[in-house]
Amino acid sequence: MSSVADANIPIVPVLSAGNWHKHSKNSGGDVYNPSTGQVIARVPFCTPDETAAVVSAAVEALPAWSETPAVERARVMFRFRDLVAQHFEELAALVTREHGKTLPESRAEVQRGMEMIEFACSVPTMLMGDTLPNIAASVDAETMRHPVGVCVGITPYNFPFMVPLWMFPVAIACGNTFVLKPSEKVPLSSVRLGELLTEAGLPKGVFNIVHGDRHCVDVLLTHPKVAAISFVGSTAIAKHIYETGTKNGKRVQAAGGAKNHLIIMPDADLDQSVKALSASAYGCAGQRCMAGSVAVAVGSVADPLVEGLCDHAGGFRVGPTDGNESVDMGPLIRREHLDRVAGYLDIAATDGARVALDGRREFDGEGFLLGPSVLDQVEPSMRVAQEEIFGPVLSVIRVKDLESALEVGRDCPYGNGASIFTSSGYAARQFKQHFNAGMIGINVGVPAPMAWFPFTGWNQSFFGDLHIQGTESVHFYTRQKMTLTRWFASAEESHHDPVWKTN
Ligand code: NAD
Numbered sequence: 001m002s003s004v005a006d007a008n009i010p011i012v013p014v015l016s017a018g019n020w021h022k023h024s025k026n027s028g029g030d031v032y033n034p035s036t037g038q039v040i041a042r043v044p045f046c047t048p049d050e051t052a053a054v055v056s057a058a059v060e061a062l063p064a065w066s067e068t069p070a071v072e073r074a075r076v077m078f079r080f081r082d083l084v085a086q087h088f089e090e091l092a093a094l095v096t097r098e099h100g101k102t103l104p105e106s107r108a109e110v111q112r113g114m115e116m117i118e119f120a121c122s123v124p125t126m127l128m129g130d131t132l133p134n135i136a137a138s139v140d141a142e143t144m145r146h147p148v149g150v151c152v153g154i155t156p157y158n159f160p161f162m163v164p165l166w167m168f169p170v171a172i173a174c175g176n177t178f179v180l181k182p183s184e185k186v187p188l189s190s191v192r193l194g195e196l197l198t199e200a201g202l203p204k205g206v207f208n209i210v211h212g213d214r215h216c217v218d219v220l221l222t223h224p225k226v227a228a229i230s231f232v233g234s235t236a237i238a239k240h241i242y243e244t245g246t247k248n249g250k251r252v253q254a255a256g257g258a259k260n261h262l263i264i265m266p267d268a269d270l271d272q273s274v275k276a277l278s279a280s281a282y283g284c285a286g287q288r289c290m291a292g293s294v295a296v297a298v299g300s301v302a303d304p305l306v307e308g309l310c311d312h313a314g315g316f317r318v319g320p321t322d323g324n325e326s327v328d329m330g331p332l333i334r335r336e337h338l339d340r341v342a343g344y345l346d347i348a349a350t351d352g353a354r355v356a357l358d359g360r361r362e363f364d365g366e367g368f369l370l371g372p373s374v375l376d377q378v379e380p381s382m383r384v385a386q387e388e389i390f391g392p393v394l395s396v397i398r399v400k401d402l403e404s405a406l407e408v409g410r411d412c413p414y415g416n417g418a419s420i421f422t423s424s425g426y427a428a429r430q431f432k433q434h435f436n437a438g439m440i441g442i443n444v445g446v447p448a449p450m451a452w453f454p455f456t457g458w459n460q461s462f463f464g465d466l467h468i469q470g471t472e473s474v475h476f477y478t479r480q481k482m483t484l485t486r487w488f489a490s491a492e493e494s495h496h497d498p499v500w501k502t503n
Contacts, residue, residue, distance in 0.1 A: 009039055010040075010042070011044065012041050012044065012188065012191060012211060014050070014209060014210055015191070015208050015209040016205075016210075017057035017061070017204050017205045017208070018057075018198065018204025018205060019204075023047075027044075028043050028045045029042070029043050029045065029185075031184075031186070031188065032185075032333075032368075033097055034099065034100030034330070034331040034332065034334070035096075035097075035100055035321050035324075035331055036320060036322065036365065036366060037335070037366030037367055037368065041187075043184050044211050044212075045215065046212045048215065048219045050210070051212065051220065052219055052223065055179055055208075055219075055225055055226060056225075057204075057208050058150045058177040058205060058206075058208050058225075059150055059225045061177045061204065061205030061206045062149060062150060062176075064203065065172075065175060065177055065206045066175040066177075068203075070123065070173075073123075073172065073175060074121050074122075074124050076172075076197075076200050076201055077117055077120045077121045077123075077169055077172075077173050077200075078121050080117055080169070080196060080200035081114060081117040083196045083199055083200055084110070084117060085114065088107070088110055091110045091161060091189070091192060092106040092107045092110050093106070093323075094189055094192060095110065095160055095161050096321050096322055096330075097322050098160055098185075098187075098189065099157065099160050099186055099333065100285070100322075100330045100333065100367075100368070101284045101285070101287075101321065101330050102325075102327055102329070104325075105284050106161075109161050110161055110162075112162045112451070113159075113161045113162040113165035114165075115450055115451040116162070116169055116451045117165060117169045118451065119169070119451040119469075119470075120169035120173040123170060123174055123474060126471060127145045127174065127474070128145075129142055129144045129145060130143045135484070138486055139484055139485065139486045140484070140485045140486075141482065141484055141485075142482070142483050143481065143483075144483070145174070145478035146478060146479055146480075146481055147174050147175035147477065147478060147479075148176060148228045148251060148477060148478060148479050149176060149177075149225070149226075149227030149228070150176065150179065150225050151167075151171045151176045151177070151226075151227060151229070151230065151477060152179045152180075152181065152220045152229045152230070153178065153179070153180045153229075153231075154181045154229065154230070154233065155167075155181070155182050155190075155232055156183050157185040158288060158289070160187075160189035164182060164189070164190050164193060166230070166232070166455070166468045166469060166473075167180070167230045168180060170473045170474060172202070172206060172207060174474060174478050175478075176228075178206065178207050178208065179208045179226075180194075180209050181209075181211070181212060181216060181220060182209065182211070183233075184211060184212065184213060185334070190209055191209065194207060194209050217241070218244075221244045221245050221248060222244070222248050227250060227251065228250060228476065229241060229245045229250050229251070229252045230253050230468065230476070231252070231253070232254075232255045232289075233256070233257075234388070235256035235257040235388070235414070236256075237256075238254035238256035238257075239256065239460075241254045241463075242463035252463070253467065253468060253476055255455065255462050255467075256457070256460055256461050256463065257289065257388040257390070257460070257461065258289045258293075258388060258416035258417065258457070259294060259386070259388055259412055259413075259416075260280075260290060260293055260294070260414075260417045260418055260419075260437070261292070261408060261412070261418045261419075261437070262277055262280060262294070262419050263296045263405045263420040263421065264296070264298060264305055264422075265299075265301065265402065265424065265427050266298060266300050267422055267423045268422050268423065269423070270304055270305065271308070272421070273305070274305065274308035274309055275312065276419075276443070276444070276445035277305075277309060277421075277445060278313050278316075279445050279446070280292035280419070280446050281293060281372070281392065281393075281394035282316065282328075282392045283446070285332050285370070286390060286392040286393060287333065289457075290416060290417045290448045291446070292394070292417075292419065292445060293388070293394060293395065294378070294385055294394075294395050294396075294397060294408070295394055295395070295397070296397050296408050297396055297397070297398050297399070298399055298402060298404075298405055299400060299401065302398045305396070306356055306374065306376050306396055309356075309374050310356050310357040310374050313357060313372035313374065314372075316328040316329050316371065317329070318363070318370075318371045319369065320365060320367045320369075329372065330369075331367045331368040331370075332369075332370055333368065334368060337391070338368045338370050338391075341370060341389055341391030341392070342359075342360055342391075344384055344387075344389050344393055345359075345373055345375070347383050347384060348375045348384045351382045351384070352377070352379070352382070353375045353376065353378045354375070354376045354377045355373065355375060356375065356396075357374035358373055359372050359373040359392055359393070370391065370392060372394070373393045374394050374396065375393065375394070375395045375396065376396045377396070377398070378395040378397050380411055385397060385408075386412070386413075388414070402427055402430060405431075406430075406431070406434050406435060406436075409435045409436040409437060413459060414437075414461045415436055415437045415457060415458030415459030415460070415462075416437060416439060417438070417439040417441065417446070417447050417448070418431075418435045418436075418437040418440060418441070418447075419440070419441030419443075419444055419445060419446075420435075420440075420441070420442055421443055422443070436458070436459070437459075438461070439456055450469075451470070452469070453469060454467040454469050454470040454471070454472040455469045
């Protein structure tokens, strides 16, 4: 825990078996308001014993919850969804406060999260199994979906509200109990979600929250009673979570980082493309796994595109977002992250790229602010084209034709999202069919699927086989049981064997 002595700074509580605990004596971290640079809370890093105690709460709640009728479980989700709707503005303000994204961006996040709860309300229908009577003589076959058990969610900082909701509503509606380990940088939204779930009538222990760093995660990854782990975060950690979790016999879905390409054809509507590219690259200050971070300019579009991007993004109002709606782009999450992102501008220049728009400038106050940047003349082999920067920096690669643009995608280790801007159906189809990424946009800047569709990252952007969201998420949080049934007739019953009658 930070040594700054201030009794007025609240400690973020742990939720275990329906009770809120303050583990204030352990080590921990600071939660900042990135708009002001001020510490607004302290988050404990739970010890292995404290973490195991939270898992035990989920273990104890499992038998009763998994036996609760599916429609009753869904009813809790209906009430939870209404509470989120009632508190919509408060929740958006909280996301802005602990993350720094603009209020409209936070509202969009709360909306997307609420849609995951709406999806979870319909889980009973998706739990229905298949049957085939008489699969063999007098034998009936059926499948049923059972919960997998205690599930764990480990989430990143960039969507404090939405990403936890990618996980636990579906898991809980499917009859599992849940332990959430939110990002230590943004734990406050998760705490509020826990309070609203309690208010919605969720029984104690079905949803629990533990806080911590990698030591806490290590306990979750190896705990014998944990059945499944959903992870969202950077690629190196996603790979570690997948490898360790599966080695310990757990079902794992692990979404990682990204490097998303936006291809602009010469026949694209330039004004629309510039606006869409800017929104994609600089929305949430570039801290989105679906942010467009490499523009691939095809042929003659390059010069007017770079000029348009510099003009448009250069006019962005950048500033503190907390309580302030008159900004286009907010701060980054931490000072160190800002320095890391800004460092990429020097790396690009050293590697031979041109800094066409430089976001580094003086801002009022102590917020972690950095303006939008455009890098031109970037080559696919440069670090800025290969590595996830996760900030408001858009690299422009110039290529001669669509095939060369597809080649850029083929050489990228990630594979989350990619978009094309064109008025040609043929180019759009070629792109859709052949680009090396799991989520495709056609004249759409951020092709992020909504709750009902799977979040289909490829390559180093996803480890596992069943993705987050949509039907795949219901399959992830359930396991099938197949039953074959044959009943023998008693001596008396055998006289009444039913026969198909045609009249
Ligand atoms: P991160 O990987 O640093 O942290 C994610 C979670 O892992 C946090 O809860 C953190 O406490 C935990 N963690 C960190 N180090 C760990 C370790 N060594 N062992 C075990 N656990 C550890 O990610 P972040 O910086 O919070 O979030 C940004 C990243 O998340 C970006 O790479 C972004 O692309 C990615 N992301 C991906 C998606 C997707 O759907 N693919 C969505 C959102 C964010």
